[in-house]
Amino acid sequence: MNAISNDDILLKAGNLRWEVGENLHDSLMESLYTEASRIADRVVTRSGAPGRFNWDRALDKLLTGRWTGFPIMILLLMVVFWLTIAGSNVPSSLLASLLLDTVHPVLRSLGESLSMPWWLSGFLFDGVYLATAWVVSVMLPPMAIFFPLFTLLEDFGYLPRVAFNLDHLFRKAGAHGKQALSMSMGYGCNAAGIISTRIIDSPRERLIAIITNNFSLCNGRWPTQILVATLFIGALAPPALSGFLSASAVVAVALFGIALTFLTSWFLSRTVLKGEASTFSLELPPYRPPQVLKTLYTSLIDRTILVLWRAVMFAVPAGAVIWLISNIHVGELSIAEYAINWLNPFGLLIGLNGVILLAYIIAIPANEIVIPTILMLTVASTGVSGYGEGAGVLFELEDNLQYLSVFQAGGWTLLTAVNLMLFSLIHNPCSTTIYTIYKETGSVKWTLVSSLMPIAMGLSLCFLVAQVWRLATAGG
Amino acid sequence: MNTAQTTRACETCPAHNVANLVKLGINLEGTDYVVALAGNPNTGKSTVFNALTGLRQHTGNWPGKTVTRAEGAFSYSDKRYKLVDLPGTYSLLSTSTDEEVARNFILFGQPDVTVIVVDATRLERNLNLALQVLEITDRAIVCLNLIDEAQRLGIAVAERTLAKDLGVPVVPTAARRGIGIQDLLHTIHDVATGAVIPKPKRIVKHAPQLEKAIGSLAESLQSKFPGLTNARWVALRLLEGDDRIISAVRTGEITSILSLTELPRETVGEGVLE
Numbered sequence: 001m002n003a004i005s006n007d008d009i010l011l012k013a014g015n016l017r018w019e020v021g022e023n024l025h026d027s028l029m030e031s032l033y034t035e036a037s038r039i040a041d042r043v044v045t046r047s048g049a050p051g052r053f054n055w056d057r058a059l060d061k062l063l064t065g066r067w068t069g070f071p072i073m074i075l076l077l078m079v080v081f082w083l084t085i086a087g088s089n090v091p092s093s094l095l096a097s098l099l100l101d102t103v104h105p106v107l108r109s110l111g112e113s114l115s116m117p118w119w120l121s122g123f124l125f126d127g128v129y130l131a132t133a134w135v136v137s138v139m140l141p142p143m144a145i146f147f148p149l150f151t152l153l154e155d156f157g158y159l160p161r162v163a164f165n166l167d168h169l170f171r172k173a174g175a176h177g178k179q180a181l182s183m184s185m186g187y188g189c190n191a192a193g194i195i196s197t198r199i200i201d202s203p204r205e206r207l208i209a210i211i212t213n214n215f216s217l218c219n220g221r222w223p224t225q226i227l228v229a230t231l232f233i234g235a236l237a238p239p240a241l242s243g244f245l246s247a248s249a250v251v252a253v254a255l256f257g258i259a260l261t262f263l264t265s266w267f268l269s270r271t272v273l274k275g276e277a278s279t280f281s282l283e284l285p286p287y288r289p290p291q292v293l294k295t296l297y298t299s300l301i302d303r304t305i306l307v308l309w310r311a312v313m314f315a316v317p318a319g320a321v322i323w324l325i326s327n328i329h330v331g332e333l334s335i336a337e338y339a340i341n342w343l344n345p346f347g348l349l350i351g352l353n354g355v356i357l358l359a360y361i362i363a364i365p366a367n368e369i370v371i372p373t374i375l376m377l378t379v380a381s382t383g384v385s386g387y388g389e390g391a392g393v394l395f396e397l398e399d400n401l402q403y404l405s406v407f408q409a410g411g412w413t414l415l416t417a418v419n420l421m422l423f424s425l426i427h428n429p430c431s432t433t434i435y436t437i438y439k440e441t442g443s444v445k446w447t448l449v450s451s452l453m454p455i456a457m458g459l460s461l462c463f464l465v466a467q468v469w470r471l472a473t474a475g476g
Numbered sequence: 477m478n479t480a481q482t483t484r485a486c487e488t489c490p491a492h493n494v495a496n497l498v499k500l501g502i503n504l505e506g507t508d509y510v511v512a513l514a515g516n517p518n519t520g521k522s523t524v525f526n527a528l529t530g531l532r533q534h535t536g537n538w539p540g541k542t543v544t545r546a547e548g549a550f551s552y553s554d555k556r557y558k559l560v561d562l563p564g565t566y567s568l569l570s571t572s573t574d575e576e577v578a579r580n581f582i583l584f585g586q587p588d589v590t591v592i593v594v595d596a597t598r599l600e601r602n603l604n605l606a607l608q609v610l611e612i613t614d615r616a617i618v619c620l621n622l623i624d625e626a627q628r629l630g631i632a633v634a635e636r637t638l639a640k641d642l643g644v645p646v647v648p649t650a651a652r653r654g655i656g657i658q659d660l661l662h663t664i665h666d667v668a669t670g671a672v673i674p675k676p677k678r679i680v681k682h683a684p685q686l687e688k689a690i691g692s693l694a695e696s697l698q699s700k701f702p703g704l705t706n707a708r709w710v711a712l713r714l715l716e717g718d719d720r721i722i723s724a725v726r727t728g729e730i731t732s733i734l735s736l737t738e739l740p741r742e743t744v745g746e747g748v749l750e
Contacts, residue, residue: 006726009696013714013722016689024686025716032607040600043638047630285518286597286625291652 056286063158064284069165076158077254080149082247085226088141095140099133123323131319134372135311139223143304146222150187151299155290159184163282171277173262174269176205178280179212183261186216190429191436193218198440204275210437211450212264214429215257220311220367224424225250227371231404232417249421257425260457310432314366321362322376336377350459351419351466355410360423365431370424375403378410415469419462426458497661499530500549500556507549507558509668514582514609515593516602517564520621522546523651524593525561528661552661555668560587566601568608569718583612583706589667591660593619596626596633596648606642610676612709616644617663617674624650644674689715701730 017024062068107129111121153159163180170177178199186193193213200206217225229249234242269275325335333341336358344354359373407416428451429437438447513521525531529548546561562578582590590613594602610616620635639646645663649656666672682690693711697704704710710730713721724730 004696004700006700006728009693009700009725010714010722012696013693013711016693017715017717020683020686020689020715028712028716032604036603036607037600039603039638039641042641043634044599045632045634047632283518288625288652 063161064164081250084146086243087145091141095137127319127323131315135315147299151295152290157287173266175208175265176200179209182209186213190218190433194436202278208265212261215261221424311368318369350462351415428455498551507556509588510558511589512560512587519593519595521593527657590616596623612706618646620648623648643677
């Protein structure tokens with residue numbers, strides 16, 4: 001009996017197939033559907049009063065309407081960012097004053113009382129501890145506001161409506177409509193966004209979704225956007241309007257990211273990933289009243305603390321590296337200063353500077369620490385007095401004006417700020433994301449494309465903006 | 477006062493059993509039974525999963541949120557259960573990666589109990605999948621979820637009639653509010669331990685000729701692959717000309733899928749354009 005081979009079975013199946021008729025699949029499906037419908041008819045009774053107002057339909061008309069869908073989407077985005085920016089100011093400075101003003105001196109004096117050598121206490125308290133404290137005070141408040149708000153929208157059922165709104169744009173770009181969902185997930189974390197592309201069946205469209213996911217600002221980059229917008233863009237408006245203006249700037253960058261997603265998808269689907277957009281059906285789920293308390297709890301505990309933990313894990317070695325390169329001298333200058341001087345000409349050419357470029361190199365493991373790194377390096381390299389306590393030491397800044405004066409001492413202009421916001425949107429993904437891309441695609445080639453394409457795009461765009469800016473300001 | 481009787485009375489009281497549920501989170505060691513959660517997308521599988529395991533698998537109101545298998549554990553009435561949350565799927569005959577994960581697990585992962593989570597507000601469409609699952613496994617429970625939402629929409633589902641028509645236990649729940657979770661636990665326990673043996677009505681009647689073909693093919697499959705469960709189901713797919721099943725039989729992979737401990741690693745990068 002065991003003599004039959006696998007192919008014999010298939011042969012037998014092939015022969016039997018002729019006997020049972022070729023429409024077997026269809027007829028099986030049909031009887032299945034008939035049965036489902038027969039049972040459903042028997043057990044379901046509908047008692048809804050006719051003509052009752054249908055909330056779901058009315059909301060859908062509004063949220064996915066041809067004229068109302070997009071404005072409402074942008075408005076919601078604005079509200080979320082405005083609440084995040086306006087709401088995180090106070091807790092941020094409270095945390096900073098606690099962790100930096102109060103705890104840090106205690107740690108230092110503890111080090112002295114234990115008669116630690118200067119380099120050990122410098123390395124531990126000025127390097128590792130301060131970088132960590134900085135990340136916590138800068139990141140925790142915006143995340144604690146942004147994540148719950150986003151989760152509430154998700155719980156309510158808004159995300160599939162966004163997908164619905166964006167569907168025809170994605171189709172025009174030759175991509176899959178469900179890319180809107182993976183894009184939205186990317187706003188939390190690009191690595192999560194890339195895993196969520198599994199809902200896309202076609203490998204071609206899934207690759208497009210993976211490559212372009214980086215254009216969704218992730219939570220590691222929101223704080224950079226929010227801080228720079230608050231300092232430089234918000235300052236352009238009178239105080240009453242500055243919150244609104246900063247929020248608009250952040251929304252503009254986010255929308256620009258969406259535009260880039262379409263543009264890049266379009267480009268890819270016309271060149272290296274040619275093909276037609278496949279059709280799909282997306283169920284618009286019913287709206288559900290969000291469970292506010294539960295959402296607050298889960299998004300605080302799960303997402304916020306988790307993401308913060310990751311940031312801290314990366315801030316610890318980064319703080320150490322920054323302290324080391326600022327304190328190890330080769331001849332006259334520290335390693336950091338050499339690197340900054342070396343990167344500076346190129347940085348200035350593209351409207352950034354050496355400090356920012358070095359910060360992005362140090363921050364490849366995690367984008368969360370870009371801003372603290374920039375601040376530390378700026379102080380270390382310009383020798384602004386009154387803020388730091390020595391080379392490579394993070395310092396406490398009591399309000400935004402002080403940030404501004406540090407940045408100005410570093411030679412920052414409005415152009416630097418704008419380009420930093422752009423570069424933060426368009427550069428290589430963080431190391432976790434790169435690893436996730438490799439795991440999901442299983443291909444070195446596509447991992448390289450996803451990592452190198454954005455950085456080339458970012459550098460070119462910054463260069464372009466800098467040239468146009470300089471021409472315009474020189475002429476005017 | 478008969479003490480033994482009192483103990484029994486306690487055991488049958490739901491209040492006693494609530495205390496009996498121990499959410500074990502991701503502690504998967506030494507579980508007695510494996511329970512799979514299957515269902516259409518966005519029917520609340522992850523919410524049921526969280527309610528039982530105490531884990532906080534991310535839930536979201538959109539179809540396609542769960543793309544991989546999530547595993548958790550709970551203990552109830554002295555038994556330890558491993559619970560597997562599968563990606564939502566409309567059918568067991570489809571082709572995308574996330575749906576394949578669900579199909580392979582129900583088919584070959586041999587869960588002790590498969591809980592089919594259905595949306596009470598969209599019963600007809602959900603029954604399509606439920607009927608397909610019932611074709612391949614006896615040990616199934618239908619979890620009629622979102623009854624609160626159905627109520628809001630003025631939809632009533634006669635769960636007893638449904639249970640009779642399907643031949644498996646039906647438990648109405650509103651997992652978001654924790655309603656019915658107790659009954660669900662009890663039913664899972666009963667089915668897992670064999671206290672209740674579901675007898676799904678294989679409703680889809682086949683023509684005699686087809687029935688004969690299935691039987692003969694299933695026999696050949698069984699003799700070639702002795703460990704194969706669901707030989708009849710595989711036979712039917714072969715007769716239908718299901719490409720994936722055909723190639724799994726050709727390569728003999730059909731048996732190795734039995735040891736489905738790893739999620740099939742899917743790679744999309746290769747073969748697109750090289």
